[in-house]
Amino acid sequence: MVQDSYIALFKENEALFQQNLPAWRQQVRSVAMQKLTQHELTFAAAYALDYGLNPARLPFKGDPFGLFMCDIPGITTYNYLVFNDSFYAQPNMPELPSGVIICSLAHAFVHYPSLLEPYIRQYSVDSSDVAFNQLLAQDGMFLYVPDGVQMERPIQLVNLMYGASDMMAVSHNVAIIGENAKAQVLVCDHAYGNQVNYLSNRFTQVFVGKNATYEHYKLESSSAKTTNISTLHISQEADSQVLSNLITLANGKTHNHVEAHLNGKGAYLSLNGLGLGCQKERIENHTFIHHNVAGATSNELFKYVLDDEAEGDFYGLINVLQDAQQTKAYQTNRNLCLSDAARMFTRPQLEIYADDVTCNHGATVGQLDENALFYMRSRGIDPQEARMLLMFAFVHDVLDNVRIEPLKDRLQLLIERRLRGDNTHCNGCKICR
Amino acid sequence: MLEIVNLHAEVNGKEILRGINLSVKAGEVHAIMGPNGSGKSMLSAVLAGHPAFTVTQGSVTFNGKDLLAMPAEERSRAGLFLSFQYPVEIPGVSMVNFMRAAVNEHRKYKGQDPLSAGEFLKMMRAKKDIVELDNKLANRSVNEGFSGGEKKRNEIFQMAMLEPCLSILDETDSGLDIDALRIVASGVNQLKTPQNASIVITHYQRLLDYIVPDIVHILYKGRIVKTAGRELVAVLEEQGYDWIKKEVGE
Ligand SMILES: Nc1ncnc2c1ncn2[C@@H]1O[C@H](COP(=O)(O)OP(=O)(O)O)[C@@H](O)[C@H]1O
Ligand SMILES: [Mg+2]
Numbered sequence: 001m002v003q004d005s006y007i008a009l010f011k012e013n014e015a016l017f018q019q020n021l022p023a024w025r026q027q028v029r030s031v032a033m034q035k036l037t038q039h040e041l042t043f044a045a046a047y048a049l050d051y052g053l054n055p056a057r058l059p060f061k062g063d064p065f066g067l068f069m070c071d072i073p074g075i076t077t078y079n080y081l082v083f084n085d086s087f088y089a090q091p092n093m094p095e096l097p098s099g100v101i102i103c104s105l106a107h108a109f110v111h112y113p114s115l116l117e118p119y120i121r122q123y124s125v126d127s128s129d130v131a132f133n134q135l136l137a138q139d140g141m142f143l144y145v146p147d148g149v150q151m152e153r154p155i156q157l158v159n160l161m162y163g164a165s166d167m168m169a170v171s172h173n174v175a176i177i178g179e180n181a182k183a184q185v186l187v188c189d190h191a192y193g194n195q196v197n198y199l200s201n202r203f204t205q206v207f208v209g210k211n212a213t214y215e216h217y218k219l220e221s222s223s224a225k226t227t228n229i230s231t232l233h234i235s236q237e238a239d240s241q242v243l244s245n246l247i248t249l250a251n252g253k254t255h256n257h258v259e260a261h262l263n264g265k266g267a268y269l270s271l272n273g274l275g276l277g278c279q280k281e282r283i284e285n286h287t288f289i290h291h292n293v294a295g296a297t298s299n300e301l302f303k304y305v306l307d308d309e310a311e312g313d314f315y316g317l318i319n320v321l322q323d324a325q326q327t328k329a330y331q332t333n334r335n336l337c338l339s340d341a342a343r344m345f346t347r348p349q350l351e352i353y354a355d356d357v358t359c360n361h362g363a364t365v366g367q368l369d370e371n372a373l374f375y376m377r378s379r380g381i382d383p384q385e386a387r388m389l390l391m392f393a394f395v396h397d398v399l400d401n402v403r404i405e406p407l408k409d410r411l412q413l414l415i416e417r418r419l420r421g422d423n424t425h426c427n428g429c430k431i432c433r
Numbered sequence: 434m435l436e437i438v439n440l441h442a443e444v445n446g447k448e449i450l451r452g453i454n455l456s457v458k459a460g461e462v463h464a465i466m467g468p469n470g471s472g473k474s475m476l477s478a479v480l481a482g483h484p485a486f487t488v489t490q491g492s493v494t495f496n497g498k499d500l501l502a503m504p505a506e507e508r509s510r511a512g513l514f515l516s517f518q519y520p521v522e523i524p525g526v527s528m529v530n531f532m533r534a535a536v537n538e539h540r541k542y543k544g545q546d547p548l549s550a551g552e553f554l555k556m557m558r559a560k561k562d563i564v565e566l567d568n569k570l571a572n573r574s575v576n577e578g579f580s581g582g583e584k585k586r587n588e589i590f591q592m593a594m595l596e597p598c599l600s601i602l603d604e605t606d607s608g609l610d611i612d613a614l615r616i617v618a619s620g621v622n623q624l625k626t627p628q629n630a631s632i633v634i635t636h637y638q639r640l641l642d643y644i645v646p647d648i649v650h651i652l653y654k655g656r657i658v659k660t661a662g663r664e665l666v667a668v669l670e671e672q673g674y675d676w677i678k679k680e681v682g683e
Contacts (some may be wrong), residue, residue, distance in 0.1 A: 256505050370484075375521035375575075379535040379591060380509035380542070389534065393525025393574075 003036045003132070010135055013055040017138065020106065020111045032125050032134035036345055039128040042255045042284075045225040046199050051168035054218055057138065064088050066163065067192065077156035077186065079104060080141055082202075083387060084162060085169040087139050094153075099146035102155065110140035115144055119207050125369040129229050129257065132204040137172035140202075143185070147178035147209065147302075154184040154215075154404055161191040161195075161198040163190035168199040170217035177236075179209040180349060184404060189230070198226040198252075202224045204233070208275035210264065210376060211239040215403060218246045218256070219411070224279065231259075233316075236296075238264025245322040246273040247411065248283045249418050258287040262296035275301040277310030277342070278420050283314040291324040294354075300331040303398055305391055305419070306342035313345045318361070322353040336368065336394055362392055391419045434459050434630055435500075435599055440491035442479045448489070449475045460627045464646035464666065465657075472655045473634045477603045481515040482508050490513045491640075494552045497599065505530050509535075510542035512598030512631065516588035516605050518634075523575035530567040531575045532557065532594055541597055560593040562668035564620040582613035596624075601632045606640035618643030638670040653677055 010017055010033065018026050026422060041047055064083040079090040081104065087104035100114065108116060124387035125131050141157050161167060177183050191198050208214045214234075222228060228251060236242055246256050260269050289298045304312040318329045335344040348361040368390050374384035395415060401410040435457040449472045455599040457463055465473055479486050480493065493500040498663070500508060513532030524614060536556070537547040546558065554571070564586040576584050585605050592600055602621065607616055621631065621644055633644055641649075641663070649665040650657045653674070657666070658681050 081672065246465040259627075369523075371521045372523045372526075374483055374505060375517070375523065376478075376531065376534075377505040378509055378515055379531070379595065380506050380518075381534045382502075382506055382538060384532055385538075389526050389530065390523070396525050 001037055002044050003041065003128070006047070006132065006136065007033055007036065009053065009055075016055040016057075017136070018111050018156060020115065022109060024117055025109055027133065028120065028125065033130040035125050035126055036135060041128045042131060042229050042257075043227050043253050044167040046197075049166050049197055049199070050130040051134070051199060052163070053164050053168055053170075055138070057086070058228070060086070064160070064162075065090055067160070069073065072308065072410040074404050074409075075154070075404065077154045080155065080157045080171075082140060082157065082159045082171050084160070084167060085137075085139055085171050097149050099149055100151065101142065101144040103142050105140040105142045105174060108174070108319065110433060112142070112144070115176065116142070116174060117123055117382040118427050119205065123205065123233065125220045126259075127257070129201060129233050129255075130203055133170055133172060133201050133231070136170045136202065138170070140171040140173040141175075142173070143175040143183065144183040145177050145183050148180045148181040154186055156186045156188065158188045159200065159202060161200060161222065163192070163196055163198070166197040168201075170201045171203075173202070173203065174203040175204070175206045175214075177208045177212045177214045179207070180211050181209060182213040184215040186404065186407060187216070187218045189218065189220040189222055189228055191226045194223040194225060198223070200226070201229045203231045205326075206234045206242075208233070208234065208236045208240040208242055210237040212237070213241045214243075214245040216242070216318050217402065217404070217407065218244075219249065220247070220251050220254060221249045221414075222251050224252045224281070228252070228254045229257075230255070231257045234258070234260040234261070234269070235339040236264065236267040239266035240264065242413065243270045243401060243403065244272065245398070246285060248275045248277075248396070249271075249414055251281050251283065253282045253294050255284040256286070258285070259290070259381070260288070260298070261290045261292055262298065263292050264389070265293060265295035267296040269296075270401060271300045272398055273299065274395055274415075275306075275312050276395075276415065277304065277312055278307040278421075282311045284315075286313075286315040287321065288317045289329065291318070291327040291329060292307045293321075294323060294325045294327070296324070297328040298330070301335045301393055301398060301401070304335040304344060305338065305346060305395060306336065307338040309339075309341040311343045311345070314363070315347045315349070316361070317349040317351065318351075318359060320352040320354050320357055320359065324354045325356040327357040329352060329357070329359045333363040334394070335363075335365045336391065337365060338368070362391075384429055388416075388419055392416060434496055434542070438474075438492050438611055440493060440628050441489045442475065442481070442486050443489055444475065447657050450479065451656070452491070453652075453657055455650065455657060457630050457632065459630055461630045461648065462625075462646045463630070464631045464649045465632060465652050466636055466649065466666070466669060467652035468636065471652045473652050474603055477515055477601045477632075477634060477653065480508075480601060481513065487600055506538070509595070510539050514592050515599030516585075516592060516600065516602040516623060518603040518607065520576050520584040520588055522577045522579075524577045526575050527570040527572055529554075529557065529571040529574055532591065536594055545611060557596070557679055561590055563593045563623055565616050566587045566590055579583040581608035582610065585617055586613065586620070590619055593620065593624055598629050599631070600624075600629070601634065603634045604636075605633070606635055606637060614640065615643065638666050641666050651677055653681065
C-alpha cells in the first residue's frame with residue numbers, strides 16, 4: 001500500500017513532526033496513522049511518486065510574495081500564502097480588527113493551544129485523505145474571529161505549489177468564527193509552471209458559531225500535472241449562515257470533499273460549485289450535508305461544463321437524522337457535456353430518517369439546446385458565440401452566489417475566457433501570465 | 434428577390450416538401466395558407482437553414498445568391514428573417530445580450546462598427562415601441578416566461594431591430610387576441626418598404642385583414658397547389674380547404 005512508505009517516513013522523522021505540538025494534537029497523529037491504511041487514498045496512484053517532503057521546515061530562500069501577486073481589480077483583502085506547505089503573511093498589511101488572529105497554524109499550536117483544543121478534540125479523523133493530512137501536516141492558516149467581530153475585508157489565502165521537481169504539500173487550516181461574527185475567506189489554489197508533478201492534500205476545518213456568517217470561496221486554477229485533494233469540514237451552530245463556492249477553472253485532478261454539519265436550529269448552508277473541464281482534467285466534488293438537528297436549511301447547487309475528454313464526478317449526500325424535523329434541503333446538479341468523450345458521473349443521495357422534512361434533489365446531464373442554438377443563429381449570431389452565450393447562461397446562477405463584487409466580476413471574466421477556450425488562466429497574477 | 438425552384442426536402446427520411454416553386458419580388462406581400470401538416474413551417478425552416486431538414490432537390494436564390502449554400506447565420510445577415518411559429522426560450526441569456534450580439538453581427542457583415550452600449554440601448558428603446566413591448570424586456574431572458582402574445586411581439590421586435598429584406602412570418606397570429614393581433618400587424622406594416630418583402634404564413638383570414646397580401650398561395654401536402662390574388666382568402670374562409678382536396682383529386 002502506498003500509505004506504508006509515508007508511515008515509514010513519519011516514523012523516521014517523528015520527532016520533527018511532533019515537535020512543539022500539544023499532546024492532544026500529537027494524539028491525533030497516532031489516530032491518523034491507524035486510520036490511514038484502512039481505506040484507499042483518493043487518487044492513490046498520485047502518491048506513488050517520490051516527492052520532496054519538508055519535515056525539517058527548511059525555509060524558502062527568497063520572497064514567496066515576489067512570486068505571486070493576485071490582482072483581482074478592486075479587491076482589498078488580507079493576504080496570506082501557504083507556499084507549498086508553509087504559511088506566510090504578506091508584510092505591511094493593515095491591522096486586523098481587534099481580537100482577530102490570523103497566523104501560522106504551527107505558531108497557533110504553540111501560542112493559542114487553548115483556543116484550538118476544544119475544536120481539535122471534538123472531531124474524528126474519518127477518511128484516509130484526512131488521515132494522511134493529519135499524520136503529516138505541519139502548518140497552514142489559523143483564523144480566529146472573536147464573538148461579535150464582523151470582518152468587512154475578505155481574507156485571501158493562496159495555496160501555491162512551487163517546485164523545480166515533483167513536489168507534495170500537506171497543509172491544515174483551522175477557522176474559528178465566534179458567535180455573531182462574520183468572515184469571508186477566498187482560497188486560491190495555484191501551481192507554478194506546468195512541467196513538474198504536484199500533489200497537494202489540504203484539510204480545512206471551519207467552526208461557525210451561533211448567528212455567525214461565514215463565506216468560503218475556493219478557486220482553483222492550477223496545472224494539468226497537479227493533483228489536488230481538498231477536504232473542507234464545516235460545522236455550524238444555531239442561526240449561522242454559511243455560503244461556500246468551490247470553483248474549478250483549470251486543474252489536473254481535483255477532489256473536493258465537503259462535510260457540513262448543521263448542528264443548530266436555524267442554521268443555513270448554501271453550498272455551491274462549478275467545474276469547467278477540458279482536455280483530460282478530472283473534477284470531483286463529493287459533498288456530505290448532515291442535518292443533525294431540527295430546523296436547519298441547506299441549499300446545494302453544483303454545475304459542470306465538460307469538454308474534450310474531461311471527467312466530472314459529483315456525489316452529494318444529504319443525511320437527515322431522525323430528530324432533524326422541519327429540515328429543508330435542496331440539491332441540484334446540472335451538467336453539460338460538450339463532446340462525446342466527456343464523461344459525467346453524478347450520484348445524488350438522500351438519506352432521510354425524519355418524517356417532517358422538505359427535501360428535493362435533481363441531476364441532469366445534457367448537451368447545449370440545439371433549438372436555442374438555431375434560434376440564435378437564425379438571428380445572425382455566430383455558432384461559436386451562440387454556444388458561448390448558452391454556456392455562460394448555464395453557469396451564471398453559480399455566480400449569483402458570489403457576494404464579493406470584485407471577485408464576481410473577475411470570475412465572470414475568467415469563466416468567459418475559459419469557456420472561449422483560452423488556456424491562459426487568471427493572468428492578473430504573475431503565476432498565470 | 435427570392436426564387437424557389439422545385440424544392441424538395443425531407444426530415445428523418447420522410448419527404449415533406451415535394452417540389453415547391455415560388456417567386457417573391459421586392460415590395461410584395463405573399464400569403465401562404467394551407468391545412469395543418471402541409472409543410473408550411475418546414476418550408477420556412479428550410480429557408481432559414483434549420484439543420485434538421487435535408488434538401489434533396491431544387492434551388493433557392495436570394496438576391497442573386499445561392500441561399501441553400503449559406504449557413505443559417507449568414508442567411509440572417511444577408512437579410513432573411515424568420516418569425517418562429519414557436520419562439521425558443523433561452524433561460525439565462527438576456528434579451529439585451531442576445532440582440533446586441535445579433536445586431537453587431539449584422540453590422541459587421543455590412544462593414545460597420547459595432548454600436549456602443551448607449552447607442553444600442555437607444556435603438557432598442559425606439560424599436561420596442563413599434564410593438565408596444567414594455568421596458569423591462571431588455572433584462573429578461575429571451576422569451577423566458579413571456580406570454581404567447583409577448584413572444585410573438587418579441588419576434589416582430591427582433592425583425593424591427595434587424596431590418597430584414599425578406600421576412601417570413603410563420604403563424605405569427607396564432608394564439609393572439611385581437612388587440613395583440615392589431616399590434617403585431619401594425620408593427621409589420623410599419624416595417625414595410627418598397628424594398629423589402631414578406632411571406633405571411635397563416636391558416637386564418639384574420640391576420641390577412643390587417644396585413645393585406647398581394648399574392649396568396651395554398652400549400653398542400655408539400656406542394657403549392659393554387660396561387661391567386663387576395664380574393665382567394667375570402668374563398669378559403671368561406672369554403673375551408675375541402676374543395677382544394679377535391680381539386681387535386683382526392
Ligand atoms: N422535426 C420533425 N421530425 C419529423 N417530422 C416532422 C418534423 N417537423 C415537421 N414534421 C412533419 O412534417 C409535416 C409538415 O409539418 P409542418 O411544416 O409543421 O406543417 P404546417 O406548418 O403546415 O402545419 C408534418 O407531417 C409533420 O409531422
Ligand atoms: Mg406550422
